[in-house]
Amino acid sequence: MVQRLFFAFLFVGALLGTGHPALAQTPPPDAAAAAAAVTEIRQTIDAAWKDVQAYRSGGGKPATPDHPALKWHATLWAYREQHPGTEAAARATADAIRLLVRGEFWEQAHARTEVVGVDDPAWERLSTAIYEEGSTRKDFAYTLATLSRVAAATTSPTIKSAVLLDVGRARRRQGDLAAAKESLAASRSAAPGSASSEEADRVLYEITHLSVGLPAPTFSAKGRNGKTVDLAALHGRAVVLVFWSTT
């Protein structure tokens, strides 16, 4: 009996030592609980957006008391307060405010935004909602003031990268390409490898190489029919380049 137990220990030890997937891939209980909480909050968030979508397609107007964004925002915000500091709470926070923005409840959206600390991971998603605020109102004053404040004060590289990306997008929409490029480059270098850093890189490339009026990048490639398409040789004709997929 003792010997069998001993071998069992050896076996487990060997699994741990080799990083065997049977053990290594089983998350600790609190990580599993956190993942379950995220799944649950995502379902709530999905339900909220479906409701808002249905309200809008049914002709519902923004900024009216029966807008479903208000109710769902309250649900998500309550979740945030009950589960502070969790990944699920970060998602709940960002979508609670995004719902207010979509419903055009500006004052409530601003009031909620003010209490989200600069190092709150909610900013990684909230940033885009604040961009949307400016984009919908066609006035980026609040967007730029808020996101710049967070960018300057946060100690999190990923939050910094996320908010600077949206500062860049806002500057671009304002037509200030020099300022946009500066913010995007800062976003890119703040957290290399992060999703916002990669998006900043993509937008920078777009501004630098794909803006209207710039010479289109040229290429030469063989088509499915065997004939070569040389874009440079097509000058003199207008061309519509269609990126598509059968699926």
Next chain:
Amino acid sequence: MFVGVSVDTNLDRLDKFIKEKAISWAQLADGKSFDGPIPKLYRPNGTPTLFVLDRSGKIAAKLESAEKIEESLQLARN
């Protein structure tokens, strides 16, 4: 003229589609989806994405999403 760049990974399926729909304009595809050299040059965010190039080879417009494309074609027709 139209030049298609397909991001399909299944080229047999694409060829079949081209044949079935009798698409006459050139179709470029290497099966590498968005990682192919042409998508890497134009970095479309998704499909469909259209780039309109003028006679001098400059970018005249970039159109994304089916609704916007339809809207623009409508405008061009009017």
